[in-house]
Amino acid sequence: MNAIARRRGQRERNQLSIGQHGGPVAWFQRVSIPYLLLLPALLLVLLFQLYPTLSAGWYSLHNVLLAKLSQPRFVGLQNFRELLSGPFPNLINPIALVTINWVIGAVILQVGTGLGLAILLQQPWLKGRDFFRGLFLFPWVIAGIIVGYSWRFIFDPNAGLANALLREIGLPPVSWLNTSLLAMPCLLIASTWRAAGYSLVLEMGGLQSVPEEIYDAAALDGASGLSLVRYIIIPVIRPFLLVDLIVATVAALNAFDFVLTMTRGGPVYRTEVVGLFNYHQAFIYGKIGYGAAISVVIFIVSILLTLGYLFVFRRDEEAF
Amino acid sequence: MGRGPVRKGWKVFTYSVLIAYSLFCLVPLLWVFSTSLKSKAEAQAFPPTLWPHSLHLENYLIPFQSRQFGPFPFLNSVIYALGTVLLTLILTTLSGFAFSRYRFRGRQLLFLLILFLDMMPGVAKLVPLYILYVRYGLYDSRLGIVLLFTVMLVPLGTWIMKGYFDRIPRELEECALIDGTTRLGSLRHVTLPLAAPGLGALAVIAFMDAWNHFTYPLILLSSQDRVPYTVAIYNFVGDYGRVEWHIVSAVSVISVLPLVALFVVFQRTLVSGLTGGALKG
Known part of the structure; x- marks a missing residue:
């Protein structure tokens, strides 16, 4: 019940702000704001959390030595x-x-x-x-x-x-x-x-x-x-x-x-x-x-x- | 029983357990502190003495003068911790505000992604992060360390800040909007001052977290003058031979002092940050 009431309130507020600013440019600015706010944090998370997690999968199929990092050799599932x-x-x-x-x-x-x-x-x-x-x-x-x-x-x-x-x-x-x-x-x-x-x-x-x-x-x-x-x-x-x-x-x-x-x-x-x-x-x-x-x-x-x-x-x- | 007086046996039991566990918590701390004041011979004697026969305060200077430890490690840790605090507060104020105040496409998905990636154990990210750092020139750089420490605080920080923003009535911001301020302007002038306790809690948690990191600096730094105190003490102890416990203890005490200070002043903030952050809702 509470959640529904809250959502309705949210919608009314959004409509209120639509009433305040008109035009497609203003609309785009409003829509993009949350993404821009998130961008710095998200960029770091994607680069330092998601990418390493995914690249581990790729490297796990290769023979990579600490001394020769740039020469991975594909070995399939041999590591596993x-x-x-x-x-x-x-x-x-x-x-x-x-x-x-x-x-x-x-x-x-x-x-x-x-x-x-x-x-x-x-x-x-x-x-x-x-x-x-x-x-x-x-x-x-x-x-x-x-x-x-x-x-x-x-x-x-x-x-x-x-x-x-x-x-x-x-x-x-x-x-x-x-x-x-x-x-x-x-x-x-x-x-x-x-x-x-x-x-x-x-x-x-x-x-x-x-x-x-x-x-x-x-x-x-x-x-x-x-x-x-x-x-x-x-x-x-x-x-x-x-x-x-x-x-x-x-x-x-x-x-x-x-x-x-x-x-x-x-x-x-x-x-x-x-x-x-x-x-x-x-x-x-x-x-x-x-x-x-x-x-x-x-x-x-x-x-x-x-x-x-x-x-x-x-x-x-x-x-x- | 009813609401009558609490049974005496239960009271005695409760206090006994709590006092016994207090001793369990305290004894290792006091033991390390006591050792940090002993001479080398006394620190390695058996049976050990509970309290030093003579005070050796020079133990607190020796690490700073030694070649293996030197003056830089604690300075580096301060730099890393303060940098991490600053960057974390900026990034998670923005992200927490976005999640608290806006409804947008992909909101739930992004939030779950951030939490999900945070659940992946850090030890499993060592290898891929090492390769990433070596390949893209972040290896052995201070910036690389601060960025990584910050990334690890983004999920908790976003969660804490979102929680604090959620508790601030939107009506206050809307008043500011009607007065002609922009939405972000209202964040700066209205919401942020009200969310100050959240920022404080997060700053304390971020400092403690960054101050204690060991694993990533161990594999991502190579210059002796860039390592934090955690890695420096690890290198100082070395792999083999007898450990100079009196010196290790002195470094331990120094490293714990800022934590004691923060802890005594901010215990309530810290506890509310932990429970509020981890368990809101």
């Missing part, structure tokens, strides 16, 4: 064949396994921690809400590379804080980031430290959209903590949760700088997420065409995720 069934390490084994592990772990920990803290911070009697929220969000604004070094230092076998804590409780030191079973959990701890505050802020935005009376009514009906979460909080913040999940997923897929500085993908590819693999293959081993093929695979996976995102948002008419 090598990607999927080449010798270890290839994209399936272990990169896809590591990446799926990483993305699922990072997203669940980040969103779960964020949601849990948001519910606690939303308690009406709580004191110091802004302080807690600020403190929890702060790690999110620090550069990924700095976060990576700081946590690598914490897990340093020789001088790190983690081993100092173990020593306090009488346990022997551990070589955290060089132990194949421990490297990924350490990475997940660091990524949660970094990103949970962002989820928290989004979820709090969702919780604040619930009117106080609903909580009161639910309390009157005798709803306890858990059923409150299940039947009231989750349904109301569902759209916020979905956005949060997808933003977190894309960010996890995009992980690069803090993994590079924390573990370098080691030990033996145990934390070599797909972005790191792409960088190593293209810029350290110089296989640009192969790197482009990896990019294409990342794009396809992201498109599938994005379609889900758009599908969810299409239903929310007010969003646009």
